Amino acid sequence: MKFLRSALGFKPLIQGCAWTVSACLVVIVIVGVAYLVSAKTSLSGARTINSLGDGVVITFDASDIPHIQAKTSADALFALGYLHASERSWQMEINRRLASGRLSEILGKETVSIDRFIRTLGIKHAAEKQFDRYPIAAKRLLQSYADGVNTGNAHLGWALPLEYFLTGSKPGHWSPSDSVAWMLMMALDLGGNWDKELQRLELSQFLTTKQVWEVLPPYTPGNPVSNVDFAKMYRDNKVFNQNPQVRNQKSNSLPSTELSINRVPGGQEGIGSNNWALNGRLTVSGKPLLANDPHLGLSAPAIWYVAHLEAPGLNVIGATLPGIPAVVLGRTDKFAWSFTNTGPDVQDLYIEQLDPKNPGVYRGPEGLLAFKVRQEIIDIKGAEPLRFVVKETSHGPIISESYERAKRVIDTDRFALALRWTALDVENQSVVGLLEMNQAADLTTFKQALRKNYAPMQNVVMADLDGNISYQAAGVTPKRTLHQGLYGVAPALGWEKQYDWTAYVPFDQLPSSNNPDSGWIATANQQVLASNDSNPLTGDWEHPTRYDRIVDLIKDKSVHDLDSMKAMQADTLSLGATPLLDLFKSSQSKYLLGQQALQLSKDFNGDMRVDSASALIFNAWADQLTRKLFSRLGYLFTETYGTRSYRAPLMIQLQNPNSPWCDDPTTASVESCAEASNTAFDLAVEQLSKQFGSDPQKWAWGNAHIAVSEHRPFSKVPLLGSLFNLSQSFPGDSFTVNVGRLELLKSQNAFETKQAPSLRTLYDLSDLEKSLFIYQTGQSGWVQNKLYRNMSTLWAKNEYLPLQMKPEKVGRQLELNTK
Numbered sequence: 001m002k003f004l005r006s007a008l009g010f011k012p013l014i015q016g017c018a019w020t021v022s023a024c025l026v027v028i029v030i031v032g033v034a035y036l037v038s039a040k041t042s043l044s045g046a047r048t049i050n051s052l053g054d055g056v057v058i059t060f061d062a063s064d065i066p067h068i069q070a071k072t073s074a075d076a077l078f079a080l081g082y083l084h085a086s087e088r089s090w091q092m093e094i095n096r097r098l099a100s101g102r103l104s105e106i107l108g109k110e111t112v113s114i115d116r117f118i119r120t121l122g123i124k125h126a127a128e129k130q131f132d133r134y135p136i137a138a139k140r141l142l143q144s145y146a147d148g149v150n151t152g153n154a155h156l157g158w159a160l161p162l163e164y165f166l167t168g169s170k171p172g173h174w175s176p177s178d179s180v181a182w183m184l185m186m187a188l189d190l191g192g193n194w195d196k197e198l199q200r201l202e203l204s205q206f207l208t209t210k211q212v213w214e215v216l217p218p219y220t221p222g223n224p225v226s227n228v229d230f231a232k233m234y235r236d237n238k239v240f241n242q243n244p245q246v247r248n249q250k251s252n253s254l255p256s257t258e259l260s261i262n263r264v265p266g267g268q269e270g271i272g273s274n275n276w277a278l279n280g281r282l283t284v285s286g287k288p289l290l291a292n293d294p295h296l297g298l299s300a301p302a303i304w305y306v307a308h309l310e311a312p313g314l315n316v317i318g319a320t321l322p323g324i325p326a327v328v329l330g331r332t333d334k335f336a337w338s339f340t341n342t343g344p345d346v347q348d349l350y351i352e353q354l355d356p357k358n359p360g361v362y363r364g365p366e367g368l369l370a371f372k373v374r375q376e377i378i379d380i381k382g383a384e385p386l387r388f389v390v391k392e393t394s395h396g397p398i399i400s401e402s403y404e405r406a407k408r409v410i411d412t413d414r415f416a417l418a419l420r421w422t423a424l425d426v427e428n429q430s431v432v433g434l435l436e437m438n439q440a441a442d443l444t445t446f447k448q449a450l451r452k453n454y455a456p457m458q459n460v461v462m463a464d465l466d467g468n469i470s471y472q473a474a475g476v477t478p479k480r481t482l483h484q485g486l487y488g489v490a491p492a493l494g495w496e497k498q499y500d501w502t503a504y505v506p507f508d509q510l511p512s513s514n515n516p517d518s519g520w521i522a523t524a525n526q527q528v529l530a531s532n533d534s535n536p537l538t539g540d541w542e543h544p545t546r547y548d549r550i551v552d553l554i555k556d557k558s559v560h561d562l563d564s565m566k567a568m569q570a571d572t573l574s575l576g577a578t579p580l581l582d583l584f585k586s587s588q589s590k591y592l593l594g595q596q597a598l599q600l601s602k603d604f605n606g607d608m609r610v611d612s613a614s615a616l617i618f619n620a621w622a623d624q625l626t627r628k629l630f631s632r633l634g635y636l637f638t639e640t641y642g643t644r645s646y647r648a649p650l651m652i653q654l655q656n657p658n659s660p661w662c663d664d665p666t667t668a669s670v671e672s673c674a675e676a677s678n679t680a681f682d683l684a685v686e687q688l689s690k691q692f693g694s695d696p697q698k699w700a701w702g703n704a705h706i707a708v709s710e711h712r713p714f715s716k717v718p719l720l721g722s723l724f725n726l727s728q729s730f731p732g733d734s735f736t737v738n739v740g741r742l743e744l745l746k747s748q749n750a751f752e753t754k755q756a757p758s759l760r761t762l763y764d765l766s767d768l769e770k771s772l773f774i775y776q777t778g779q780s781g782w783v784q785n786k787l788y789r790n791m792s793t794l795w796a797k798n799e800y801l802p803l804q805m806k807p808e809k810v811g812r813q814l815e816l817n818t819k
Contacts, residue, residue: 038159041782043086044812047155048819051147052078056816061807064779064787065317066814067308073439074144076311077325079816081148082155084305084322085171088781089153090163091301092322093171094712099181100124101378106169107713108381113404117264119376120390120402123188126424127181138432142176145325149174161782166720182323183431187423187455189265189296193488194347194419195643196540200490201349202409202636204231205240214661215630217649218539219527225480225539226487237493239351241411264403269644271295271755272525272542273340274569274737275461276550277469281519284561285766288463291565292329292338293757295739300709300726301781301788304759306773308805309438316438317805319759319773326434329761331771333805335443335464336763340523342457344477344537345487346422348501350395350494351415362393362416365497369394395420395494405639418494420501422476423455430454433474443468450474451507457537459523463765471513471521473528473537479503482535489539509533522550524737543648545575545735553737562770565762569738570798576647576735577606577618583654583673584618587681594685597696608733608740610702616692616751617699619733619742620684621677623750626650628676629661642746645734702729704751705740707796709776726777726789728796730756738798760795761803772800 043058054071056079061067066083070076084092097103101119103111131139153171164170196216203212209231218224234240273294280286296303308317309327318330329339353363361368371391378386391398400406400417410417422428433452440446443464450460450472457475462468478488478501485499486492492499511528513521525542553568554560585602589595597617604614626646630637637646653659654673662673671679685696692699708715711724730753732740740753747754756776764770776795780787794801802808 035159036784038157039161039782039784040086040156040159041780041785042787042812043083043814046815046817048817049082049151050818051151052816052818055818058083058814058816059810060812060814061802061804062809062811063306063773063801063803063807064790065306065308065803065807067805067807067810068310070309070311073311073314074141076309076314077141077145078148078151080307080309080320080325081145081174082152082816083148083307084320085149085152085174086156087779088301088305088322089156089171090161091712091781092149092174093164093169095182095185095323096172096174096178099127099178099185101376103713104378104380106167106381109383111713112378112380112386113402114264115378116376116386116388116402117399119378120397120399121188121419121421122390122397122424123184124177124181126426126428127177127184129426130428131177131180133426134429134432138429138435139176141435142179142325142431145179146174146176162784163714166714179324180431182321184423184428184455185265186321187430189268190271190341190343190456191346191421191423192268192271193343193345193538193540194349194421197347197349197488197490198406198409198417199636199640199644200230201234201239202405203633204234204490205409206633206636207231214653215633215646215649217652219536219541221652224489225482225536226485226489227483228486228490230486230490233493237351239410239415241409268297268755269542269741271297271341272343274522274524274546274550274739275338275340275459276520276522276554276568277338277461277463277471278554278560279469279515279519280467282554282558282560283766284559285764287465287467287764287766288469289560289562289565289765290336290338290461290463290469290763291569291761292340292461293569293760294329294339295741295755296758298707298709298754298756298758298776300711300724300777302709302758302775302777304775305779306775306803310805313439315805317803318761319775324431324434326431326438328434329759331763331768331803332440333768334441335446335462336765336768336771337437337446337460337462338761339458339460341525342459342473342475342528342537343525343541344457344475345480345540346455346457346475346477348395348420348478348488348499349491350393350418350420350499351410351491352393352395352398352418352494354414354416356413363495364394365495365500371398391416393418393494395500396424417491422478422504425454425476428454428476443470447472459528461521461523463763465765465768467765468515469521470515471511471523473510473512473530474507475510476504477537479505480535487539505533505537511537520554522547522554524550543576543735546737546739549573549575549737562762562764562772566798566800569757569760569762570731571737572608572731572733574606574608574733574735576645576651576733577608577622579651580622580654581606581618583677584621584681586674587621587677589678589682589685591682591685593689593694593696594682597685597688598681600696608701608705608731608736610700610705610729610731612701613696613699615701615733616688616704617684617696619701619705619751620688621681622647622650623742623744624683624687625677625680628664628680629653632665638745642742642744645742645744647735701751702731704749705730705733705742705753706749706751707740707753707756707776709792710754724783726792728776728792730796732756757795760798760800762800769802769804769806771803773803774800
């Protein structure tokens, strides 16, 4: 790759090898040994740091969790920043550059499209404005954390993580607003409603509104939250690009390039999580149990770093996000909490009408309005800088000039697409909320802190030592009225005042629950409704397969303990498969191998175990059947199949044996769904025989369903990918509690998963020292350290490590001294 060829770290070595091959090898060995000896991959001993208020002691337990003991919260967060930089320097650097739109400075032309999109949204600009409004106390804490990050990076010396040498770069300066910006990036990753709106706009070029709802069905089939005929509205206003060659061509930015980082965040189906709490009536101990497993993209190193922070008024342990100065998911010594993504509709696209005579204005409800503009300059390694102008309307930034899909669908001479998004509001103080959550003395003060959470909105399930279990949706979302207007399901006309946001839902009207009579609380990105507000927070909830299975498992036992909670997190029965099993098993094959595969699958119940041949056969069949039904959508299917599974529309259409979607439009005859199923089965068997051999008895789901933790940005680079990535055979599918969402057309291996439980935690409120955790890599971000990958096998097998404030064993120790 071009940016590797110019890696500055190797230039002197290459130039010096004008001698002999043997001399070069000697030099390389010497430099390599010196690097391995000098690299600070395992912190211990003492460091002198003048900027600390007082000394900090950090001990590492057998799970490699650092226990930070400080005399002030500021010093504790300084130490956390120091650890984040020491353990995850490259991860933080790449995240800082991603959030600032500055990847191309070190990676070259391949990341210009993502830089331009992030600059267009103005993530760093918004973060700086939001930080300016933070309370003084919070600003000081974020500054302490940033000082710790910069000190940690400085103490790395010359032997930086390998990624810096491979890209010819070095750690940049971390500012407090970089932490705020990374929180915004998390909100962007978890808030993909705008992508569904864009997809409905794209589909409306060729389909009626009724047909669009068949491809992207409402949560309640046949009852969408909006009755507007939006496809007709777009056609009547001549919104679409009239050039069929441009309109139908493949987007320049899709799929992502060989750099795994070059993908627009958000829009990924299934990014969510599971959590549930049981009160003492349903547990062996008589005290609550709490479980959580957030489903985020798998990365190497993992997105999480587990730490314990202790100072006066602060005693919290759990999962931190390198870049953010707080425990995001975890517990104190009195209560525990968990998150899942609520998934409200906090993003709306607006079609803005341009004035052909004056490119500096657009049409508002009461006349022409001037764009707000700013110039951006992207410095590009090995190329001239890119200068461009970002335009903003009253709704938000114009994204159709920086995102090919948005630009392709509309007539850009007459229209533009703007994005309205809550997270960009100057009032957003989500990081302040996290700081206050960490300092909460009990659940009452914890819930008060949740009022500060702005974006992303989360389903927060909590439990405490007193036996309470509680749920609160926390975040900001626009107020909508059911069946009035577009309800955020498709892009609105920017010049029509009826589509403007008028208010946000008050915190006290958000869904919540305290000690319900059922004795349990569970969320898995399914629809949640407030008791005092019947208007749903979105029209695009996740299909409730995981939630329904969790409820079944809770009700299967009269009382639960940690072992049954582990079994629930490991469960692999797919309720996204069971409705299709009758059609699957009734398939007919004209090939002997197909008949053998059918016989092998006659008792399949939808359990996606790694050793199951039937699970592999079923998923290959479901994949081929989905392609049979929806590939007629052309590029609008191939570009999104993988980002979306199309399982919900598939299940709905197959309820009608003669659904028109089952008919093959390329043949003269009219095919039924049974005939489509037969064809799909033969295609699946043909595919599997080529991939895994001609003996179905030797096929296994785990041979195909591989969980890949991707490194940024070297995941797809030959040789480097195999060095930095981590892979494990993994059970489950896109719809199981132990989720492993399939990549489908987004990968050469359709059954690969890059999105699964990024963390698992279990809390026993009868003794919080029995708490457990696991994630898929290790605490270290140094690829040469065994702690880069030590949790990988445990995670794949659903095993756990202790999450203890008072660990039984303590290993190395690091002291940060002021003198």
